[in-house]
Amino acid sequence: MISFFKDKPILVTGAGGFIGCALVEALVDAGAQVRTFLRYTSRAETGLLKTLSKTTLNNIEHVFGDLRDPDAVERAAEGIDLIFHLGALISIPYSYLHPVEVVQSNVIGALNVLQACRKHGCKLVHTSTSEVYGSAQYVPIDEGHPLQGQSPYSASKIGADTLVESFYRSFGVQAVTVRPFNTYGPGQSARAVIPTIITQALAQDEIHLGNLDAKRDFTYVSDTAMGFLKAAQTLGVVGETFNLGCGAEISIGELANLIIELVGRPVKIVVDQERLRPEKSEVTRLLSDNSKAREILGWEPQVGFREGLSRTIDWIREHMDWYRVGEYER
DSSP states (O other), X not given: OOOXXXXXXXXXXXXXXXXXXXXXXXXXXXXXXXXXXXXXXXXXXOGGGGGXXXXXXXXXXXXXXXXXXXXXXXXXXXXXXXXXXXXXXXOHHHHHHOHHHHHIIIIIHXXXXXXXXXXXXXXXXXXXXGGGGOSOSSSSBOTTSOOOOOSHHHHHHHHHHHXXXXXXXXXXXXXXXXXXXXXXXXXXOTTSHHHHHHHHHHHOSEEXXXXXXXXXXXXXXXXXXXXXXXHHHOTXXXXXXXXXXXXXXXXXXXXXXXXXXXXXXXXXXXEOGGGOOOTTTOOOBOOBOOHHIIIIIOOOOOSOHHHHHHHHHHHHHHTGGGOOTTOOOO
């Protein structure tokens, strides 16, 4: 069977990021003509894409710019059939410090991508986040759960999500939204909780964390990337939103103890006040109902949690020089 993505011209924004890189690799493997949109730096940095094989990199076209620049986004979308929009500023602690930059990048950036889709007739797979739900009002959380902005970051993503809905309804933009819960795996930065715990467990006698009682639903990165591919190629899903989560939850304290067990050395867990979110901003529980993605997209996570953690620990153990162990990365 010929791949849906074979020879299809595809643009991936945020391609140098954690999920973006995994998605790019999967698209190249599927035969797509991949163009990446990367935020410009003077060193033309490509983020995690630099970890891909030379063969894969030779099949990727890089375009540099800024999502806040409509001309840059519009030109990047020229000749493209499908856009995966992953580009965003994603750190919640950073959004407390610089909410204007976060809103401009995430809301105006999404608007510019939508305008480009409208002009060029591109289909769009838009990236949301489970953070838009806020603390669960009921569990498991389905796609009809109320949205609640408990941080400037989550508010910016709610704004982006509703813009996507409006362009679908107002202008017929062929858009699908995927809503990943917490994704983890090799290559993730210590801004995320699992690499934060692993790096400290490998190198220190104490692990410094924030709220140990908060519960999260974790999905391995290759499974999340597969959810994006399924959303793009499934017929009849334009205008829909899909949760991408495993449907299992674990508290941060339990997660830390499990990682300590897998690392195999005794480590003390310490609550660090600097890492606590403001009380009304803390999202206490996220647990996905992924039945819609299972039933309509045929998507189902393949990597078990212990296996995924073991793979991630092994990768981080070999790349400790990538991390500033113990520092609070916003």
